[in-house]
Amino acid sequence: MSQLLAGIGDTLVITRRNLIRIPRAPDLLIGFTVQPVMFVLLFVYVFGGAIKTPGFKYVDYLMPGIITQTIAFGGYLTAVGLNEDLRKGLVDRFRSLPMARSAVLAGRTLADVIMNLLATALMVAVGLAIGFRFATSVPQVLAGILLLLLFGLAFSWIFALMGLLASSAESAGSIGFLIVFPLTFVSSAFVPVQSMPSLLQAFAKANPFTIVVDAARALFLGTPGNSIWAALAWSIGLIAVFAPVAVARYRRVVAN
Amino acid sequence: MQTLQPSQSLARAVSDEPAIVTQGLSKSYKNVRALTGVDLVVPPGSVFGLLGPNGAGKTTLVRILATLLKPDAGTARVAGYDVVREGGRLRTQIGVAGQYAAVDENLTGFENLEMVGRLYHLGGRVAQSRADELLQHFDLEEAGRRPVKTYSGGMRKRLDLAAALVARPPVIFLDEPTTGLDPRSRVSLWETIERRVAEGSTVLLTTQYLDEADRLADRIAVIDHGRVIAEGTSDELKHQVAxxxxxxxxxxxxxxxxxxxxxxxxxxxxxxxxxxxxxxxxxxxxxxxxxxxxxxxxxxxxxxxxxxxxxPTLNDVFFTLTGHKAEESAAGEAE
The missing domain is CATH 3.30.70.980 (YebC, transcriptional regulation domain)
Structure with missing residues (x-):
C-alpha cells in the first residue's frame, strides 16, 4: 500500500515537471492554446459557410469534432518529451533514483490528460463566445469531456510508442501527425460522412474518430444514435493494446 | 605484458565491508563483449578511479552498478545490496552523475534539485532546503531560479553533480564528471568530491584525465577491452608498470x-x-x-x-598497458 502511494507521489512529481516546462517553451504553449483556437475560428468562419450540416449550426457541429482532434494531438507532448528524455539521459537519471519506475511513463500521460483538460476548457470558452451551445445536462457534458479525455489518454500511449520508436524528438512528433491527421479528417469531425465518396465513407464510418466524435455530439448536443459505449470500448481497447506495447518497448529501449 | 594480478592488491583492500564488490561481471551487446569477468572491491570512504580508453567498458560497468543495465553473468553488490535482486533498496544508497549532464533544461536549477529530492522521497520541505543548500554550495545561487537552458556547460555539470548529492548517498558514481570543464571548475569540483569522501562517501569515478585520477583516486583500475588489466594505488601502478x-x-x-x-x-x-x-x-x-x-x-x-x-606519470602507465594515450583515445567518439 505504501509502495502504491509512493508510486502515485512519484507520478505526480513527474507530471508536475512535465507541465512546468510548457509555459516556458513558446512553441508548446502556442500549440496548446493559440493553435486550437485558431482552428476553431478558421473552420467556423472560413469553411463553415461552405459545409452543409443539416440540423446543426456549423459551430455546434464542429466543436465536439475539433475538441476531439485537439485532444488526440495532446499526446504529441509525450512523444516529443519522452524521446528527449531518453536522448538527454534524463530517463537514466530517473531510473537511478529510488522512485517507482512506472512513474516516468505514467507521469507523461497524466500530464497530457491535464493539458487536454485545459485545452478543452479554452476551446469551450472560445466556442461559447462565438455561438456554440450545449444542448444537454451538466452530467452529460461532463461525461462527454471525460470520454474525450479517456480517448486522449489512448492516443498518449500511441504517441508514447512513437516517441520510443523514433530516432529524434522531431520525427517522433511528425510520425504522430502523419497518423492522427488523416484519421481525424476522414471522420465525422469536420464534415458529415455522407458528403464523402463512398470508399472514404466506408473508412470514415469504421474510424474510431467518427465513433468518438458522434458520442461526444450525443453527450454535448443530444443527437440521436448511440455510439457512446462503442466509443468507450474503443478508448479502453486502444489503451489495453498500446499501453502494454509502449511499456514493453520502453523496457527494451532502456535496457540497452 | 606487465599485468598486475588484481587479486593481489584486492586482498589488502578488504578490511571493512566493501562499498562495491563485483565478481566475474560480464556484459555483451550483440557481438561486442563490453565486460569480461570484472572483479573489483572498493573499500568504503575511498575514491576508486576507473581508467581506460573509450569502449573499454567503463560506462557499461557504471551503468550495471547503478542498476541501469543488467549484467549477463557475474554478481555485483553496492552498499551491501545486489544490483539485480535488490535494485530498489540499492537505489536509495546511490547518486549518479553522468557523462552527459542529465538535468532538465526547461526546469530551473532549483526545480531540478527539488524534483530529485522528492524522487528520493525526502519530503517536500527537506527537498527544498536541500536544493537551496546545494545551489549555494555549487555557486549556482544566483542562477538557481533561471531555466537550465540558460546555463553554461560548466554550470550544468555542477548542477548534475549537485543532483547526485541531493540525498547524501553513501555511494556516488561519477562518469567523467569534469569532461569539458574549464580548469577552475575542475579544481572546485575535485574539492567537492574530496569533501564528500571526507564525510564518508565512497566515490567510483571514471575519467579520461589521468591527473584527475592521480589527484582524487585512492585506488585505480585500468580497464581495457572489458577487462581489468591493472589495479592498485597510483604509486603502485607507476612503480610496477612504467x-x-x-x-x-x-x-x-x-x-x-x-x-x-x-x-x-x-x-x-x-x-x-x-x-x-x-x-x-x-x-x-x-x-x-x-x-x-x-x-x-x-x-x-x-x-x-x-x-x-x-x-613516470599515470600517462606512461596507461600508455604501457594499453598501447595508446588516454586523452587522445578518449577525445574521440563517446563510449
Missing part, C-alpha cells in the same frame, strides 16, 4: 631520427616517442643517464635545448 624516461628537447635544426639513433643503446627496449622536437626514451633505472645522453648527442652533433629525466 619506467623513468629520458626526455630531450632538440634544437630547431636537429633531426629527431639521428638523435634517436644516438640514444638507441640507452633504451630499455620500449618504443621511443617523438613529438615535434621532443623525443622521449624509456630508460628504466639508469644512473648517469643525463650525462651519458648529452655526451652521445654531442658526439652525434645533435643540437639540444634541454635534457631531463622524467619520473
Amino acid at each position: 619506467r623513468e624516461r629520458l626526455e630531450v628537447v632538440l634544437g630547431e635544426g636537429a633531426d629527431p631520427t639521428v638523435a634517436l639513433q644516438a640514444l638507441a643503446v640507452m633504451g630499455d627496449g620500449q618504443q621511443p616517442r617523438v613529438e615535434g622536437q621532443v623525443i622521449s626514451v624509456s630508460v628504466g633505472r639508469r644512473p648517469g643517464a643525463i650525462v651519458e645522453a648529452v655526451r652521445r648527442l654531442d658526439t652525434a652533433r645533435v643540437e639540444i635545448v634541454d635534457v631531463a629525466i622524467r619520473r
Whole structure:
C-alpha cells in the first residue's frame, strides 16, 4: 500500500515537471492554446459557410469534432518529451533514483490528460463566445469531456510508442501527425460522412474518430444514435493494446 | 605484458565491508563483449578511479552498478545490496552523475534539485532546503531560479553533480564528471568530491584525465577491452608498470631520427616517442643517464635545448598497458 502511494507521489512529481516546462517553451504553449483556437475560428468562419450540416449550426457541429482532434494531438507532448528524455539521459537519471519506475511513463500521460483538460476548457470558452451551445445536462457534458479525455489518454500511449520508436524528438512528433491527421479528417469531425465518396465513407464510418466524435455530439448536443459505449470500448481497447506495447518497448529501449 | 594480478592488491583492500564488490561481471551487446569477468572491491570512504580508453567498458560497468543495465553473468553488490535482486533498496544508497549532464533544461536549477529530492522521497520541505543548500554550495545561487537552458556547460555539470548529492548517498558514481570543464571548475569540483569522501562517501569515478585520477583516486583500475588489466594505488601502478624516461628537447635544426639513433643503446627496449622536437626514451633505472645522453648527442652533433629525466606519470602507465594515450583515445567518439 505504501509502495502504491509512493508510486502515485512519484507520478505526480513527474507530471508536475512535465507541465512546468510548457509555459516556458513558446512553441508548446502556442500549440496548446493559440493553435486550437485558431482552428476553431478558421473552420467556423472560413469553411463553415461552405459545409452543409443539416440540423446543426456549423459551430455546434464542429466543436465536439475539433475538441476531439485537439485532444488526440495532446499526446504529441509525450512523444516529443519522452524521446528527449531518453536522448538527454534524463530517463537514466530517473531510473537511478529510488522512485517507482512506472512513474516516468505514467507521469507523461497524466500530464497530457491535464493539458487536454485545459485545452478543452479554452476551446469551450472560445466556442461559447462565438455561438456554440450545449444542448444537454451538466452530467452529460461532463461525461462527454471525460470520454474525450479517456480517448486522449489512448492516443498518449500511441504517441508514447512513437516517441520510443523514433530516432529524434522531431520525427517522433511528425510520425504522430502523419497518423492522427488523416484519421481525424476522414471522420465525422469536420464534415458529415455522407458528403464523402463512398470508399472514404466506408473508412470514415469504421474510424474510431467518427465513433468518438458522434458520442461526444450525443453527450454535448443530444443527437440521436448511440455510439457512446462503442466509443468507450474503443478508448479502453486502444489503451489495453498500446499501453502494454509502449511499456514493453520502453523496457527494451532502456535496457540497452 | 606487465599485468598486475588484481587479486593481489584486492586482498589488502578488504578490511571493512566493501562499498562495491563485483565478481566475474560480464556484459555483451550483440557481438561486442563490453565486460569480461570484472572483479573489483572498493573499500568504503575511498575514491576508486576507473581508467581506460573509450569502449573499454567503463560506462557499461557504471551503468550495471547503478542498476541501469543488467549484467549477463557475474554478481555485483553496492552498499551491501545486489544490483539485480535488490535494485530498489540499492537505489536509495546511490547518486549518479553522468557523462552527459542529465538535468532538465526547461526546469530551473532549483526545480531540478527539488524534483530529485522528492524522487528520493525526502519530503517536500527537506527537498527544498536541500536544493537551496546545494545551489549555494555549487555557486549556482544566483542562477538557481533561471531555466537550465540558460546555463553554461560548466554550470550544468555542477548542477548534475549537485543532483547526485541531493540525498547524501553513501555511494556516488561519477562518469567523467569534469569532461569539458574549464580548469577552475575542475579544481572546485575535485574539492567537492574530496569533501564528500571526507564525510564518508565512497566515490567510483571514471575519467579520461589521468591527473584527475592521480589527484582524487585512492585506488585505480585500468580497464581495457572489458577487462581489468591493472589495479592498485597510483604509486603502485607507476612503480610496477612504467619506467623513468629520458626526455630531450632538440634544437630547431636537429633531426629527431639521428638523435634517436644516438640514444638507441640507452633504451630499455620500449618504443621511443617523438613529438615535434621532443623525443622521449624509456630508460628504466639508469644512473648517469643525463650525462651519458648529452655526451652521445654531442658526439652525434645533435643540437639540444634541454635534457631531463622524467619520473613516470599515470600517462606512461596507461600508455604501457594499453598501447595508446588516454586523452587522445578518449577525445574521440563517446563510449
